Amino acid sequence: MAIIIDKTKNVLVQGITGREGRARTKLMREFGTNVVAGCTPGKGGQDVEGVPVFDTVKEGVEKVGGVDISVIFVPAKLVKGAAIEAIEAGVQTLLLVPDRVPLWDTMEIAAVARDHGTNFIGPNTLGVISPGQAVIGMIGGKASSAREWFNEPMAGRTVGVISRSGGMTSSCGYYLSRKEIGLSTLVHVGGDSVIGLSIPDIALMFENDSDTDAIVIFGEIGGSQEERLAELMIEKKVTKPVVAYIGGKAAKEGTRFSHAGAIIEGNRGTHVGKVKALREAGAVVVDGFGDLPDAALDVLNKLQPAGA
Numbered sequence: 001m002a003i004i005i006d007k008t009k010n011v012l013v014q015g016i017t018g019r020e021g022r023a024r025t026k027l028m029r030e031f032g033t034n035v036v037a038g039c040t041p042g043k044g045g046q047d048v049e050g051v052p053v054f055d056t057v058k059e060g061v062e063k064v065g066g067v068d069i070s071v072i073f074v075p076a077k078l079v080k081g082a083a084i085e086a087i088e089a090g091v092q093t094l095l096l097v098p099d100r101v102p103l104w105d106t107m108e109i110a111a112v113a114r115d116h117g118t119n120f121i122g123p124n125t126l127g128v129i130s131p132g133q134a135v136i137g138m139i140g141g142k143a144s145s146a147r148e149w150f151n152e153p154m155a156g157r158t159v160g161v162i163s164r165s166g167g168m169t170s171s172c173g174y175y176l177s178r179k180e181i182g183l184s185t186l187v188h189v190g191g192d193s194v195i196g197l198s199i200p201d202i203a204l205m206f207e208n209d210s211d212t213d214a215i216v217i218f219g220e221i222g223g224s225q226e227e228r229l230a231e232l233m234i235e236k237k238v239t240k241p242v243v244a245y246i247g248g249k250a251a252k253e254g255t256r257f258s259h260a261g262a263i264i265e266g267n268r269g270t271h272v273g274k275v276k277a278l279r280e281a282g283a284v285v286v287d288g289f290g291d292l293p294d295a296a297l298d299v300l301n302k303l304q305p306a307g308a
Contacts, residue, residue, distance in 0.1 A: 002130030002153075003160065003185045003205040003212075004093065004121070005033070009068040011136060012037045012060050012091065014082045016048050020097075021073035025049050028071075030143035033134040036064045057089040069093045071127075071136050079123060080105035087118045095136050096122030096196070106194045113196070120196035121189065126166035129173075130185045139169060139188060149174045153211045154182030157300045160206040161186040162199050163218035164225070165247070172218055172292065179293045181300065184212040189225075199225040203238050214241040214299050216292065217283075221248035222269040226278060233281035241299045242283040245292050246274045 005011075011028070015021040016038025026049050029035050035051050037060035044055035054060035061067045070086040072079060076098045086094055087109075094113075096106075101123040113120050121128065127137015132152035140146030150173045159181055163169035169188040176183065187202050189195055199217060206212045215238070219226040226246065232238040249271045275285050286295050 001184070001209050001211045002133050003202070003209050004128045004187065005069065005130050005136050005185070006133040007032060007034065009134065010034055010036045010064065010066055011134075012039060012057065012067040012070045012086075013051070013073060014039045014057065014070055014086065015073035016040055016051065016053055017043045017046060018073060022048055024071075024073060024138050025051060027138070027141070027143055028135055031129075031135045031140070031146060033136065037061075037067060057086045057091065061089050061091065067091050069095065069136060071095045071097065073097055076100040076102070076123075080109055083109045083120065084112050087112050087116050092118055094118065094120040094196070095125065095127055096120055096190075097125060097127065097137055099124040099191070101192070103192075103194055106192065110194065110196065121187070122192075122196060123190055124192045125190040126169060126188045128185060128187050131173075131183050137188075139166070139186065149177060150186070151177040151180070151182045153184050154180070156213060156304060158182035158184050158211055159214045159216045159243075159296055159300070160184045160202075160209065160212040161216045161218070162202045162206075163188050164191060164199070164220045165218055166191070168218045168247075168289075171289075172216060175293045176216065176296060179297045181293070181296060184209060193223070198228070200228040200232050200238075203229050203232065203242070207238050207240055212240065213303055214243060214296065216296050217242060217244035218289075218292075219244055219246040219274060221246070221271050221274070224269065226274040230277035230281035230283070233283065241303070242278065242281075243292065243296045243299055244278050244283050244285045245289050246271055246278075246285065247289075
């Protein structure tokens, strides 16, 4: 199994005729993603990498017989319109790749998504990849490198990865794989202060995924995603082992750590607070990023029955 994206999901790309949309469509298809349609207003009737292009999402959904996920590659100022169009066309999951999407636009997308029971990931996300299955967005780069970097799931030693950093999502996957650890799905939740699915939301998905034995987190200062995960662990809603690293240890109040969503305000979102909350909930929290793979391996080994 995998969460969010796998070989069975039908994917539509909004902005498919643009430079980024065209290039990423090629890479997604090469990795195995079932891209069935594209959408660019006024460009209907064209073909991109063997994918038919439609003027509207609704038309694409109707013509191809259903779409599970829309991946949005349009300029930031157009993301709101594109996302709401996809939601109203009945697409149940959206990936909002662009950065610098206006905060109020994201809040409006969230409100419309909530009303329609739709999930979205991002904005400002590299995407989601399920090794051996499919990818949405641009995570992993070329299909050949992604296959080389990221192990497919391995019985009894597979983790799911959730990260607040795009680059570190790939780094987590790469270094975990070098320790002969399998990967179910890697998710970059996005770096903005307001996002769709968050660390605790994704953790609940991994909790219900039979292929995922443990959860690896790359967290950051700012916000409360990691603290909310700790609450789920205390409530026994997330029972699988959690191994985490929290970036930004040296940051002080008012510091912005790389991403718009990683800023300390008063006593909220501090490194100390996040580490304390996760450790008290039972997570293994490492002090250095380089310690994360060995810690994950140790946790997985402890899950193995005696004599296995």
